Amino acid sequence: MAFINIQNLTYQYPTSKAPVLKNINLQIEQGEFVAIVGPNGAGKSTLCYALSGFVPHFFKGELSGSIEVAGRQSSQSTLSEWVLNVGLAFQNPFNQISGAKYTVFEEVAFGLENMGVPRTEMQVRVEAALQLTGIADLAQRSPYSLSGGQQQRVALTSILVMRPKLLVLDEPTSQLDPIGAREVFNTIRNMAKDGTTIVLVEHKVEWIANFADRVVALKAGQVLLEGKPSEALTSDLLAEQGFGLSRYTSTAREAKKQGLWKKDTLPVTLDEAVEGFKQ
Amino acid sequence: MNITIQDLRFTYPTGLDALKGISLNIKSGEQVAIVGQNGAGKTTLVRHFNGLLQPTSGSVIIGDWDTQKHTVAKLASRVGYVFQNPDEQLFSKDVLTEVAFGPKNLGYASEKINALVKRALALTELSAETETNPYDLSPAWRKMAALASTIAMDTPIVIFDEPTTGQDAANVGRIANVIAELKKAGKTVITITHDIDFCAENFERVIALSKGQVLLDGPVREVLAQEEILAQTYVDPPQLTRLGKRLGWPEPIGTQQEFLQALSRRQPKQA
Amino acid sequence: MYVARASGLHQLHPLTKVLTALCLLIAGLTLPGNWTSYCITLLIVFPLSAWGKVFPNLLHIVWIVSLPFAISVLLIQSLFWGAGTPIFEFWLFAPKVEGARYALISLGKIILVMSSFLLFSLTTRPDALMIALKQAGMPSSIAYIIVTTLQIVPSFQRKGATILDAQRSRGLETEGNLWVRARALVPIVLPLALGSLMEVEERAIAIEARAFNSHKAETSLIEIPDTQFQKNFRTVTLVAMPLLMIFGILWRL
Numbered sequence: 172m173a174f175i176n177i178q179n180l181t182y183q184y185p186t187s188k189a190p191v192l193k194n195i196n197l198q199i200e201q202g203e204f205v206a207i208v209g210p211n212g213a214g215k216s217t218l219c220y221a222l223s224g225f226v227p228h229f230f231k232g233e234l235s236g237s238i239e240v241a242g243r244q245s246s247q248s249t250l251s252e253w254v255l256n257v258g259l260a261f262q263n264p265f266n267q268i269s270g271a272k273y274t275v276f277e278e279v280a281f282g283l284e285n286m287g288v289p290r291t292e293m294q295v296r297v298e299a300a301l302q303l304t305g306i307a308d309l310a311q312r313s314p315y316s317l318s319g320g321q322q323q324r325v326a327l328t329s330i331l332v333m334r335p336k337l338l339v340l341d342e343p344t345s346q347l348d349p350i351g352a353r354e355v356f357n358t359i360r361n362m363a364k365d366g367t368t369i370v371l372v373e374h375k376v377e378w379i380a381n382f383a384d385r386v387v388a389l390k391a392g393q394v395l396l397e398g399k400p401s402e403a404l405t406s407d408l409l410a411e412q413g414f415g416l417s418r419y420t421s422t423a424r425e426a427k428k429q430g431l432w433k434k435d436t437l438p439v440t441l442d443e444a445v446e447g448f449k450q
Numbered sequence: 451m452n453i454t455i456q457d458l459r460f461t462y463p464t465g466l467d468a469l470k471g472i473s474l475n476i477k478s479g480e481q482v483a484i485v486g487q488n489g490a491g492k493t494t495l496v497r498h499f500n501g502l503l504q505p506t507s508g509s510v511i512i513g514d515w516d517t518q519k520h521t522v523a524k525l526a527s528r529v530g531y532v533f534q535n536p537d538e539q540l541f542s543k544d545v546l547t548e549v550a551f552g553p554k555n556l557g558y559a560s561e562k563i564n565a566l567v568k569r570a571l572a573l574t575e576l577s578a579e580t581e582t583n584p585y586d587l588s589p590a591w592r593k594m595a596a597l598a599s600t601i602a603m604d605t606p607i608v609i610f611d612e613p614t615t616g617q618d619a620a621n622v623g624r625i626a627n628v629i630a631e632l633k634k635a636g637k638t639v640i641t642i643t644h645d646i647d648f649c650a651e652n653f654e655r656v657i658a659l660s661k662g663q664v665l666l667d668g669p670v671r672e673v674l675a676q677e678e679i680l681a682q683t684y685v686d687p688p689q690l691t692r693l694g695k696r697l698g699w700p701e702p703i704g705t706q707q708e709f710l711q712a713l714s715r716r717q718p719k720q721a
Numbered sequence: 722m723y724v725a726r727a728s729g730l731h732q733l734h735p736l737t738k739v740l741t742a743l744c745l746l747i748a749g750l751t752l753p754g755n756w757t758s759y760c761i762t763l764l765i766v767f768p769l770s771a772w773g774k775v776f777p778n779l780l781h782i783v784w785i786v787s788l789p790f791a792i793s794v795l796l797i798q799s800l801f802w803g804a805g806t807p808i809f810e811f812w813l814f815a816p817k818v819e820g821a822r823y824a825l826i827s828l829g830k831i832i833l834v835m836s837s838f839l840l841f842s843l844t845t846r847p848d849a850l851m852i853a854l855k856q857a858g859m860p861s862s863i864a865y866i867i868v869t870t871l872q873i874v875p876s877f878q879r880k881g882a883t884i885l886d887a888q889r890s891r892g893l894e895t896e897g898n899l900w901v902r903a904r905a906l907v908p909i910v911l912p913l914a915l916g917s918l919m920e921v922e923e924r925a926i927a928i929e930a931r932a933f934n935s936h937k938a939e940t941s942l943i944e945i946p947d948t949q950f951q952k953n954f955r956t957v958t959l960v961a962m963p964l965l966m967i968f969g970i971l972w973r974l
Contacts, residue, residue, distance in 0.1 A: 209618075210618040210619070210620055211588055211590040211591075211617070211618045211620075211621065212588055212590075223930065225926055225929075225930075229925075229926060229929065250929060250934070251929075251932065251934040251935045251936065252935075254929060254930050254931075254932055254935070255932060255935060258930065259926070259930040260930075261923070261926070261927075262616060263923060265920075266920050266923035266924050266927060267923070267924075267927040268927075269869075269924075269927070269928055269931070270847075270868075270869040270872050270876070270924070271847055271848055271851050271865055271868045271869055271872075272847065272848050273723060273725075273846045273847060273848055276942075277848055277942055277943070280942040281928075281931055282931035282932050283940075283942075284939055284940055284941055284942060285931060285932040285933050285935050285937070285939055286932045286935055286937055287935075287937035287938045287939055287940050288940060289940060290940055290941070290942060290944075293940065293942055294942070297942075315875075315876075315879070316464075318488055318489055319488075319534075320488035320489075321488065321489075326927075329931060330930065330931070333931065333932065342616065345615045345616055346488075346612075346615065347488065347644070348486070348487040348488050348644055348683075348684040348685065349644060349646060349684060349685055349686045350487070350681070350684035350685070350686065351487070351488060351684060352644075353686075374616075374617070374618065374619075377689060413619060413620050414618075414619060415618060415619035415622070416619075417689065418647055418688070418689040418690050418693075418706065419689060419690075419693065421706065422690060422693075422706045422709055422710065425706060425710060426710060426713060429710065429714065431710070431713050431714060431717060441689065441692055441693060441696065444693050445693065445696045445697060448693070448697055448713065449697065497886075500890055502886050502889070502890065521889075521894070521896060522886075522889035522890060523889050523892050523893055523894045523895065523896075526889070526890055526891060526892035526893075527892065529890075530890070531887075531890040533883075533886075533887045533890070535883075537912065537915070537916050537919065538880070538883050538884050538887050538912055538916065539884065539887035539888060539891070539908075539912060540912060540915075541907065541908050541911035541912045541915070551891060551893075551908070552891040552892055555891060555892030555893055555894070556892045585915060599891065600890075600891070603891065603892065
């Protein structure tokens with residue numbers, strides 16, 4: 172049995188006129204790092220909310236089909252139980268600050284306090300999490316005094332310190348500089364190696380190609396295709412549908428038309444492109 | 451309209467030295483991208499261009515106006531500024547009124563306002579949404595509406611702060627198109643961005659800031675090829691620039707077209 | 722709002738400070754004497770804030786907020802106070818001694834309310850207050866709302882400043898006569914209100930995602946030191962508050 176099992180999921184917000192997710196079927200194994208790609212309005216964020224229990228527990232609306240994580244059905248669980256297994260961080264970092272804490276250290280501890288983690292363990296876990304995401308130097312700053320990029324790291328740290336089995340991240344690096352984003356991806360990659368399952372919505376295709384195990388492409392609420400990054404991200408289908416592609420892929424596709432790319436498969440990473448163009 | 455910055459220094463009330471002596475000239479009609487790590491001073495710098503911030507020392511001259519001698523509202527006739535978060539400015543009942551707000555403030559005649567609004571909506575592909583409440587648009591499209599409301603002001607200088615964050619490939623293409631149209635119309639475009647490939651494909655000149663100082667400044671290909679120096683300010687070169695370098699090509703590559711040309715030059719002639 | 726300082730006042734239990742502030746407030750408003758509120762402000766609240774090393778911060782905020790209030794109250798009283806001894810006469814204005822006196826008394830009450838509120842909010846960490854309220858038996862959701870509401874002023878200020886910047890960049894004139902300023906209000910207040918509505922939903926999701934409603938017994942990162950003396954003192958204030966109110970009512974009867 173897969174760790175995440177989504178079957179025939181169809182969902183409509185109370186205010187929307189048509190379903191936002193349509194008959195989604197998706198299985199994800201424990202420790203897998205899955206990237207969700209797709210144009211604006213494809214339903215990526217809604218899928219994140221569905222995995223993290225906010226759809227339908229928080230947003231209400233009509234849901235059919237089932238969502239199962241770690242052997243439990245979302246419909247059979249309450250939101251407050253669900254969030255102990257599934258962590259969610261989303262795009263706007265400012266609104267993820269609790270507003271009840273004076274320092275970053277305390278902000279990160281907020282979730283652990285709510286979970287009832289003993290104080291000494293809390294200290295250790297917060298320190299480790301701050302180290303992991305590279306913001307130990309911000310520990311005593313006020314969360315409000317930080318830049319958007321720094322706040323985004325605080326929001327991510329505040330969730331991963333809770334050690335969820337599934338981590339759902341909706342564009343967690345949108346405000347980070349490229350090297351900061353790479354550090355965050357490395358952190359997430361390592362967590363996946365340690366057994367945390369990762370579902371990540373991301374526009375940066377090159378990062379996905381380098382870090383993710385699998386890509387799921389959504390379009391208009393449906394799964395358009397899924398597969399390994401090297402296959403999915405080079406698919407003609409994505410190119411035709413106007414998805415963002417890595418420059419390596421689009422350039423090699425153009426080169427192939429001119430007879431300048433000899434291989435059958437197209438590259439998504441720098442290494443693959445170097446290898447192919449050397450021929 | 452030229453921008454002249456002389457030894458600009460800025461210290462926040464908290465004591466943080468955000469800009470430590472920046473001198474720049476940006477000529478009329480240039481397309482400039484500003485890159486650099488979080489906290490390098492990018493936003494602090496461009497906020498001086500329309501007077502939102504005043505230099506602690508040094509000066510910023512827009513055309514013949516010293517920003518210290520004019521209000522932000524006055525400078526708005528010369529410098530348009532698209533903020534990162536559209537929700538901090540949208541307030542009208544429909545997109546049309548929202549986009550007309552800026553040009554109205556600048557006191558243009560109503561025919562001119564109509565023409566400018568129409569063109570801005572067409573450029574951002576929002577023409578079908580004129581009667582939509584901005585808050586009924588998705589976040590990505592709200593950002594396009596905010597962009598339209600600034601370009602409708604028809605200022606000689608337009609600043610974009612991270613225009614591509616949260617945008618899909620189609621909207622990034624639309625933004626690139628807007629920038630190309632502004633260039634055709636002779637406007638100066640200054641953009642802060644982390645999206646280095648977008649930068650390579652749409653700008654002529656790149657300024658890399660680091661810790662409140664100019665680290666690199668020059669034509670896009672030359673600046674973005676300086677891998678080691680860029681790394682100091684947490685910027686990776688564009689994908690195709692890195693590819694060209696890994697292939698051992700001496701010439702700096704920025705765009706797909708340049709890459710393909712360089713590639714075909716190296717192909718042995720087919721017999 | 723909290724200002725970090727090393728002071729005895731900062732070390733006190735949050736509830737001690739809340740109750741003391743409330744007690745001073747009630748005393749100033751209910752005890753007889755027109756100038757009681759001034760006396761309490763000057764003789765108790767200000768010295769206490771100096772002990773807490775936040776007197777300049779407190780005075781600054783009181784000054785900014787009460788100045789426009791003082792001007793408007795004095796103006797209204799001098800325009801509309803009926804009979805009395807005029808201080809001077811100029812055109813329509815003939816401020817009366819009695820009017821000015823009444824205005825000053827009202828102002829004293831406002832200043833006391835503000836200073837006693839600031840006395841505790843400038844020296845009490847929001848998280849400490851939240852923990853203290855929960856330990857005192859308040860449900861965490863109510864404690865959270867109280868604490869975040871205290872933060873709302875600085876948060877609104879930050880947001881308002883950004884919106885102001887965005888609209889001025891669109892050519893909105895905000896400096897000038899009253900009419901210009903009044904017209905500038907809509908484009909600033911509306912995004913602030915709409916933005917806050919959206920913010921509420923996202924923030925609810927964010928704190929829920931951090932197990933805010935989990936039914937586990939909560940723990941706290943920081944410990945709030947308390948003493949038997951403070952506990953006794955709080956009991957005294959709890960008894961004193963209703964007594965003060967009753968005394969105030971009886972006196973006026």
